[in-house]
Amino acid sequence: MTIIELIERKRDGGGLTGEEIRWIITEYTAGSIPDYQMSALLMAIFLRGFNERELAVWTEAMMHSGDVLDFSHLPTAKVDKHSTGGVGDKVSIPLAPIVAACGLVVPMMSGRGLGHTGGTLDKLESIPGFRARLDPDEFGQILERHGMVLAGQSETLVPADRLIYALRDATGTVPSIPLISSSIMSKKLAEDLDGLVLDVKVGKGAFMKHEAGARKLAETMVGIGAAHRTRVVAILTDMSQPLGTTVGNALEIHESLDVLAGNGPPDTTEIVYKLGAEMLLLGNLAQTEREARHMMRDAVDSGAAMERFSAVIEAQGGDPAALIDRSLLPAARDTRELRAPRAGFITRCDALDIGTAAVRLGAGRATKEDDVDPGVGIIVHHKVGAEVEGGEPLATVHYNDEQTLENALGLLQDAWEVAPTPPPPPSLLIGEVR
């Protein structure tokens, strides 16, 4: 067996055996297959695809390229949630403590922002002192004590994915459903989960612009879960406009705290409850969605969810006082209002433009090496369907630098559309795949 033969077979549309796939992942991770052969194979996979069997084996092989966590000694179900990424998507931050307070174990590993979408870790790091990088022992201890942890991917987990993702990023092989699915699922399955809820975003601000593609991606990941005998549910949610009212790191912590306090914006709150209910159902802590939502509401109303969040932030080095006295969170020096050019109904509030504007302000990264500015961002006052007066503020831009403000405003001017007649009501929950 040589890698050239395997490249040729995939190039011609043939299938790879389980043994061959395991060999490829092992040898590439060990550095024995050079990048130039792997990138040719990845392009062949991009263009020829994988069948279900190949995809399941590829994902398992990636998963086993490094450590695999073992939380079998924990008495409760371990359930995680993963989002394919969007603008203003701070859902993980309130969701984890709410479902942990309901009794689930949530070993949540998150990522950083790249491109126009933000990253959970960047948002959490705007809390003074918070550390996203935990060693495996710390990770396990915090998880055992608090039933949740909010950390970055461990270096020793799924090293094959880190290598392959970097190569895909440099060789035009990122947007492939099998390669995306296996990348996500290998990392999640390595967390030793009993269940996984996927939030697959659809729309202008998401990786998948249309429902059909999002559904295919969701079905593929649910299929991988089934092949691995892990229960996976995917919820398709709208990302044509930003989620909630804030885009930017510290600003999204404010909104997350609002959700934990029971007074978050309706759309963010609804996504948190919908995904949380699915997690509690997968973990067998509730029998119906109604019961699950009731448990979550209790965890919020009793303050248990907020307490849980505070304890975990403290355990990971963050200052819990900043969750109460929010003036301790970073803030931008200046603000500027963006106003409605005329009276009417908002028919568009563009997630991609607003996400890109936030990056221009410094809230995100242009390259992996950039630092983020925690205080800057955009508060969104009105979204699709709202009726506004001419001159009424549509958004407040939080900025630290005039030049970045100008760059952001250039995009934001066109992000909203105000028309004389109301649009059809947008739907937040688009579909689900089980």
Next chain:
Amino acid sequence: MTIIELIERKRDGGGLTGEEIRWIITEYTAGSIPDYQMSALLMAIFLRGFNERELAVWTEAMMHSGDVLDFSHLPTAKVDKHSTGGVGDKVSIPLAPIVAACGLVVPMMSGRGLGHTGGTLDKLESIPGFRARLDPDEFGQILERHGMVLAGQSETLVPADRLIYALRDATGTVPSIPLISSSIMSKKLAEDLDGLVLDVKVGKGAFMKHEAGARKLAETMVGIGAAHRTRVVAILTDMSQPLGTTVGNALEIHESLDVLAGNGPPDTTEIVYKLGAEMLLLGNLAQTEREARHMMRDAVDSGAAMERFSAVIEAQGGDPAALIDRSLLPAARDTRELRAPRAGFITRCDALDIGTAAVRLGAGRATKEDDVDPGVGIIVHHKVGAEVEGGEPLATVHYNDEQTLENALGLLQDAWEVAPTPPPPPSLLIGEVR
């Protein structure tokens, strides 16, 4: 413009502009585009193809990646011939001196054997002292003085092809018609030719197993020639069985000398005359094929062709005495006859098996770094259509080592098929593309 954007465009079936293609070839040759990005692009080209315009620009860009020869000061037409490679294909060796003796200028650059096909340079190097590696000045001087030269590709000519070919060889992207065509044509066009005759081999022992693929390859190369305003003619010839009666380096020099002396085997002689006539027509030294064949026959009968060959061999360091006293050519220590298992008609004489057996004897290379054994090889006594007695010799194997003999015989046993009824007569000339 980034290479990633160009990879993505080709991946999705889009076209690359002339400027983009020139940039890719320049930057890759300069080492500024890494192998792992080029191999992903090559796989995308393999699977998505090139349109005619892209292929012409890609070929020109390759051609201009290094030196381009200039023989415009020579008074006569410069015409070369290129074969896509086969078993027993020694045609270049007698062809060049015959057409040079007719007045053409033939700046022939040849290659080495790899896989089951032999290489002209390996064959010539079995002549004691012969040097295939010439510096550009020597190349020009020999060409000017003798009207021909038989050399390897200069290091400074088309460096992009050397780099890209090595990468394709390692990444499963060799058998692509646009990539093969541009590789061949960039090197030939860099020779500053007035005309080019292509010998496109078809059959089991050739790269193209079937006529349709060979015709497509021929049409593509003729099209590149047209875009470059160079007259190119492609002749499709049979490679289901070896050409002539010898396979192996020194053995093929014997047969080449026979053709130059006017007593070569009919099939080799016919291919030499057919391709030579096309070369003389392209060079406007003859007006009809009949006239061209007449000129060539005269050059052979008068001894002018043999004299020309002898002079060039001497100019390139070879011992011209070995062309007269053939005992000075290398020879294997032992021979073994392969006999017909029964009486009947030969219905198969497999070029691939016989070529592979010759490699096992040491006549070819398993890897680029291997040396060839000049004396070993196979003399083929009977080919398709011949009637044989049971026990009559089909071939004589020339070998130096018992183990290599056994390995070769393992293949040769099955290379011939003897049946009770005669097969349809095989055709040597299969078609042509102008």
